[in-house]
Amino acid sequence: MNTSGLLSLNDAHPAMRHFACKGDELYLAGRAVQAWVEEASSTPVYLYDTSVVRSQIGRLRDCLPSGVKISYAIKANPFEPLVQRINQWVDGFDVASLQELELALRQGVPPEHISFAGPGKSTDTLKRAIEAGIIINLESVTEIKRCVDLGSELGLRPRVCIRVNPGLDVRASGMKMSSSEGSPFGIDFIQLPEILKDFPVSSLELLGLHVYGCSQQLDAERLLAYLAAVLEQFKTLASIFPVPLRQINLGGGFGIPYFPKDQPLDLELVGQGLAELFVQHQGWLDGTDIRMEFGRFLVGEAGVYVSRVLDIKESGGNTYVIVDGGMHHHLANAGLLGQVVRRNYPIAVANKMSRAVVQRVNICGPLCTPLDRVATAVDLPALEIDDLIAIFSSGAYGLTASPTGFLSQPSALEILCQP
Numbered sequence: 001m002n003t004s005g006l007l008s009l010n011d012a013h014p015a016m017r018h019f020a021c022k023g024d025e026l027y028l029a030g031r032a033v034q035a036w037v038e039e040a041s042s043t044p045v046y047l048y049d050t051s052v053v054r055s056q057i058g059r060l061r062d063c064l065p066s067g068v069k070i071s072y073a074i075k076a077n078p079f080e081p082l083v084q085r086i087n088q089w090v091d092g093f094d095v096a097s098l099q100e101l102e103l104a105l106r107q108g109v110p111p112e113h114i115s116f117a118g119p120g121k122s123t124d125t126l127k128r129a130i131e132a133g134i135i136i137n138l139e140s141v142t143e144i145k146r147c148v149d150l151g152s153e154l155g156l157r158p159r160v161c162i163r164v165n166p167g168l169d170v171r172a173s174g175m176k177m178s179s180s181e182g183s184p185f186g187i188d189f190i191q192l193p194e195i196l197k198d199f200p201v202s203s204l205e206l207l208g209l210h211v212y213g214c215s216q217q218l219d220a221e222r223l224l225a226y227l228a229a230v231l232e233q234f235k236t237l238a239s240i241f242p243v244p245l246r247q248i249n250l251g252g253g254f255g256i257p258y259f260p261k262d263q264p265l266d267l268e269l270v271g272q273g274l275a276e277l278f279v280q281h282q283g284w285l286d287g288t289d290i291r292m293e294f295g296r297f298l299v300g301e302a303g304v305y306v307s308r309v310l311d312i313k314e315s316g317g318n319t320y321v322i323v324d325g326g327m328h329h330h331l332a333n334a335g336l337l338g339q340v341v342r343r344n345y346p347i348a349v350a351n352k353m354s355r356a357v358v359q360r361v362n363i364c365g366p367l368c369t370p371l372d373r374v375a376t377a378v379d380l381p382a383l384e385i386d387d388l389i390a391i392f393s394s395g396a397y398g399l400t401a402s403p404t405g406f407l408s409q410p411s412a413l414e415i416l417c418q419p
């Protein structure tokens with residue numbers, strides 16, 4: 001307990017460690033969630049504490065070897081006020097769609113600090129990316145040809161990097177972005193010597209290499225083993241690169257705790273290990289710009305999704321609680337974004353934080369489909385209509401009606417909470 005009477009939720013759940021409560025109220029950015037919701041006068045609502053984002057970026061700056069540039073992967077959360085804020089603290093953006101590209105450009109970021117990865121870039125999108133002068137991470141032979149053609153049509157020399165598919169089987173709690181069985185992302189490492197031999201350097205300004213082969217990794221040793229293998233591949237490619245290797249983007253993959261057994265990534269260990277790897281790779285790496293890109297690590301833990309209880313009923317001996325938010329805003333929490341078996345995100349009743357747990361309930365969203373699950377068999381205090389259900393770790397890949405857009409449902413309200 002500190003002097004303001006706020007009690008840290010550090011011990012409640014790793015995913016709640018950035019939050020606090022006072023009496024019955026969950027607090028976010030120094031204010032009760034209930035007060036934020038009243039100000040919004042609407043639920044469901046996403047609330048983001050930007051001080052958490054800032055502190056995550058600060059931790060990265062403290063732990064990563066100096067000079068490593070940090071990009072924010074906008075797909076994790078494209079809410080423009082949030083992106084605007086993040087722009088003050090990072091060195092650039094990774095974008096994955098035309099809308100994200102326009103959003104990044106609106107922030108006034110120099111185009112050479114914006115990179116575009118994604119396996120299916122349309123001709124129109126590539127055209128805009130080339131005109132804007134951002135870096136295109138080339139994902140296939142077709143994309144190389146397409147950029148050459150578009151460059152000649154536009155009278156421009158597109159800025160490009162090659163996205164390498166390292167073909168590594170990375171065991172992670174998240175989704176596989178790379179595999180020895182192939183992947184839609186990037187060009188296979190083993191195909192690159194042949195491709196680099198004839199790379200059209202007069203048509204394309206080839207700057208360097210990019211990789212993103214691992215996501216939601218919480219194990220520092222595994223992450224380092226992956227990065228070590230990637231650096232070995234990059235070293236090989238650097239030796240046959242047809243132009244000086246000006247930049248490498250090592251991706252990221254840093255995970256955050258979602259579920260009870262998840263422990264936060266040991267960032268200090270990752271930083272130390274990476275610094276050692278950079279020492280081992282002195283020589284070919286000297287003078288090369290090094291960048292990494294992060295999505296959920298920056299924003300995931302900063303957000304809670306708050307919905308309101310609309311109904312409570314008994315059925316088949318179970319209690320069902322219906323809330324006004326669900327899978328149409330939070331596909332990840334519904335277990336529909338890469339989970340094999342759905343697990344509950346950390347959850348709390350934002351206006352009953354000090355009440356005793358007395359019941360096991362199922363919480364469902366308002367959509368008329370059994371897929372609309374908010375929480376299954378959770379133990380909570382006695383609930384009433386209008387109570388507020390907060391879902392933690394909701395700052396990334398939550399809002400589905402985003403510019404990246406999975407579904408075309410109406411958007412939930414989003415609010416930036418000032419620290």
Ligand SMILES: Cc1ncc(COP(=O)(O)O)c(C=O)c1O
Nearest residue numbers: 073076117212215216294295296
């Ligand atoms: C190319 C690329 N960069 C960055 C990210 C961000 O990943 P995360 O949110 O896990 O940090 C992704 C996620 O899919 C990605 O595909």
